[in-house]
Amino acid sequence: MDSRGSGILLHITSLPSSCGIGDLGEAAYAFVDFLGETGQNYWQILPLNLTCIHYGNSPYSSYSAFAGNPLLVSLEQMVEEGFLAQSDIVEQPTFPRKKVNFQKVTKYKHKILGVAYEKRKATLPQDPEFQRFCCENSYWLGDYALFMALKEVFQGDEWNSWPDGLRERRAVVIEEWQHKLKESIVRERFFQYLFFRQWYLLKEYCSKRNVQIIGDVPIYVNYDSSDVWSHQEIFKLDRNREPLSVTGVPPDYFSSTGQLWGHPVYDWAVLKDSRYAWWIQRMEHNLKLFHLFRLDHFRGFVGYWEIPADEKNAINGKWEKAPAKDFFRTLLKHFPSLPIIAEDLGVITPDVREIVNLFGFPGMRVLLFAFGDDVSSNAYAPHNYIRNCVVYTGTHDNNTVKGWFRTEADAECKKRLSRYLGYKVSEKCVHWELIRLAMGSIANLVIVPMQDILGLGEAARMNLPSTPKGNWEWRFMQEQITPALIQKLSEMTEIYGRA
DSSP: OOSOEEEEEOOGGGSOOTTSSOOSSHHHHHHHHHHHHTTOOEEEOOOOBOOOGGGTTOTTSOSOSSOBOGGGSOHHHHHHTTSSOGGGGSSOOOOOSSBOOHHHHHHHHHHHHHHHHHHHTTTGGGOHHHHHHHHHTHHHHHHHHHHHHHHHHTTTOOGGGSOHHHHTTOHHHHHHHHHHTHHHHHHHHHHHHHHHHHHHHHHHHHHHTTOEEEEEEOSOOOSSSHHHHHOGGGBOBOTTSOBSEEEEEOSOSSOTTOEEEEEEOBOHHHHHHTTSHHHHHHHHHHHHHOSEEEETTGGGGTEEEEEETTOSSSTTOEEEEOOHHHHHHHHHHHSSOOOEEEOOOSSOOHHHHHHHHHHTOOEEEEGGGSSSSOGGGOTTSGGGOOSSEEEESOOTTSOOHHHHHHHTOOHHHHHHHHHHHTSOOOTTTHHHHHHHHHHHSSOSEEEEEHHHHTTOOGGGOSOOTTOOSSOSOBOOOGGGSOHHHHHHHHHHHHHTTOO
């Protein structure tokens, strides 16, 4: 990030494929080629974590902070590698091309992954690659696989409702269930092995094409997760092992009642006493997965909005301090560098800015926020950028540029945008005008959502915060990448010195 560059924000699920959801197969490699052809050197994605229908299919709500999402495994690639026969995937349901039907996809992919397991289960104990994977990931994989096997036994019930011995993780009881669910545990490990095998092959291809992957690491984890179940001591839980308080943010741009996320709050005193052992493992894991990553809700490492667990919204929370300096200094003792992008959007206080500057983390600038009442002093306006920042036209939580222009920007906002550009801007080309503003800025790195590259409207929005349904479903089609689009993006990238 010490030189000019640019890239595209596109989650894996949004790639084209015949199986109803984007995956780690052929279309992912074709997208890397597209990035290379147009001079882009970064591909930003959303979290790779396991998703589930119960949590709205959000990659920010997972049963594990470490496990990958088996729905992203390419079945065609499994055929090529001999895990499946072509006949195993011939009879597929009909999936929509422009949206992910998560329920339909989950049912189908779990079925086919189960077929692959049945074909391989007899040889897995002697498979050195599989055994090496299990050994190298033992610090999270064992607890995760048992957790998922138990979820199946108890029909999806939260771990707090399991029998006392499991809820309290008594060693004898854990050992007993590990033996009882041995096959289910191996199956869950096998699914993770398939995911990470394909992921690292794709990452290697990106490196060869000089494309760096920007990951996304959520700060919090779900209460009903293998992480909380197996590390109860690092979260603020009561005697019944239920959350004393939960996470969120106060009222802001997105919601007048704030956002009630509902994750359990970290007990930072316990984390500090352990010298942040769990976080060090998590950072090491993500440093293997990505070339660099966005640390979501960065301000939560400095001060976090703590909400009593019985509240119905986020209004009645309070700010609490976290040991940010000690935390990041400890991480830097373990890792020679921390290639982190600080997600510093929202209410950012001087203490948060101090930490960002102290450790030299690049922050984020979003162009959709630039044209409010006072453009001249607005930190998101291009003339106020610094080199060490990442500029976005918008993020996965925002409308597309065209959608914003059509439904959110009022007449005064549009007038300010036109005055800033020096000419009147139309809905037809507004996405390219904002991309040009970002590309021409002093910022070292520019990231543009694929929806804005394609000039799509609000129907292509990835997520609308505080809404439980209809998110994370958007997909693009390969034919939308035209020769004219490739030429336009290539020329803009080159002329602004980002190729």
